[in-house]
Amino acid sequence: MQFAVNVPTSAGDSVHSQLAFCDEISWDAQVEFAVAMEDLGFDGVAVPDHVMTGTGPTTECFVTLAAIARETEDVYLYPKTVNNHFRNPALLAKQAATLDAVSDGRLKLGMGAGWKESEARAYGYDWPDAPTRLRMLEESIRMLKRLWTEETVSFDGDYYTLDEAMCRPHPVQDPHPPIMVGGGGESFTLRITAQFADSWNFWGPPEVMQHKLDVLERHCEGYGRPFEEIERSWFARCLIREDEAELDALLDEHFPRFKPENVADSEYPLVGTPEQVRERLETFAEMGFGEVVVEFVDFPETTSAELFAERVAPAFR
Numbered sequence: 001m002q003f004a005v006n007v008p009t010s011a012g013d014s015v016h017s018q019l020a021f022c023d024e025i026s027w028d029a030q031v032e033f034a035v036a037m038e039d040l041g042f043d044g045v046a047v048p049d050h051v052m053t054g055t056g057p058t059t060e061c062f063v064t065l066a067a068i069a070r071e072t073e074d075v076y077l078y079p080k081t082v083n084n085h086f087r088n089p090a091l092l093a094k095q096a097a098t099l100d101a102v103s104d105g106r107l108k109l110g111m112g113a114g115w116k117e118s119e120a121r122a123y124g125y126d127w128p129d130a131p132t133r134l135r136m137l138e139e140s141i142r143m144l145k146r147l148w149t150e151e152t153v154s155f156d157g158d159y160y161t162l163d164e165a166m167c168r169p170h171p172v173q174d175p176h177p178p179i180m181v182g183g184g185g186e187s188f189t190l191r192i193t194a195q196f197a198d199s200w201n202f203w204g205p206p207e208v209m210q211h212k213l214d215v216l217e218r219h220c221e222g223y224g225r226p227f228e229e230i231e232r233s234w235f236a237r238c239l240i241r242e243d244e245a246e247l248d249a250l251l252d253e254h255f256p257r258f259k260p261e262n263v264a265d266s267e268y269p270l271v272g273t274p275e276q277v278r279e280r281l282e283t284f285a286e287m288g289f290g291e292v293v294v295e296f297v298d299f300p301e302t303t304s305a306e307l308f309a310e311r312v313a314p315a316f317r
Helices: 029-038 061-071 091-103 119-123 130-149 189-196 206-223 245-253 272-288 303-316
Strands: 004-007 044-047 078-079 107-111 153-156 161-164 181-182 199-203 232-238 270-273 291-296
Touching: 004 107, 004 303, 029 044, 029 061, 044 161, 061 078, 061 091, 091 130, 107 130, 119 232, 130 153, 130 161, 130 181, 130 189, 181 189, 189 206, 199 206, 199 291, 206 272, 232 245, 232 303, 245 270, 270 272, 272 303, 291 303
Parallel strands: 004 044, 004 291, 044 078, 107 181, 181 199, 199 232, 232 270, 232 291
Antiparallel strands: 153 161
């Protein structure tokens, strides 16, 4: 099992407001945290793709990862998850190929159709309905793979057009960087995953994840693709302390949303002692998950990350 760590780009929106120890995100805090994650032995660092999240500062995904690339040596670099609607796919192919080059082949590209309408409209983007955005995502992934592997590409799709476009130099990785598709939509997202993705990422409790895997497997059967070719990846927020009394005090004072009685049905956070977190992860290991992406909610502190690296991860290596 591999473990990647989310490096937050903002502390001010509804998704990341649980970062109670961090009022505003700064580049200094991000790079220090990313380097610390590599030093602790994590496999990858992930950066969300947002341009505006609430009222606080937000750093752009690709620029942040390119800068982290120059400060790290081994971790894979994980835009998670790129909002396809924000970038022309040919430009995205060029950005991704360049990031793969400057990092010496460490890019893993997460792709999604986007979900935050208010952010898009604030920046002047139109916002088609979800089925349209997902069809656009499908065309984008087709274009990415061709641009990364062919000398010139012409493409006449329903949403995008290319006329002898080139994306050279190609990515360092052969044939191209792995593509993760994020999301749980059963009619579109999992179908796109079955056709094109190297990895699939979603979040939720074991029963939800197993249901999604069953749907994904049926899509794979329909396309004649081996289900085992697709890496299974799970996302969770995480808070660990050795002492249960200390953990309870933190939950009461800073992280009430992660108390058992307050956790939403769609979430399954890794909150507890190292032993309790390890026990929760065992279920996903048994389900065949090869990657876990964690967001340590005590960022920029590294207490949870240190305990995870020392007391949890080794059981799954």
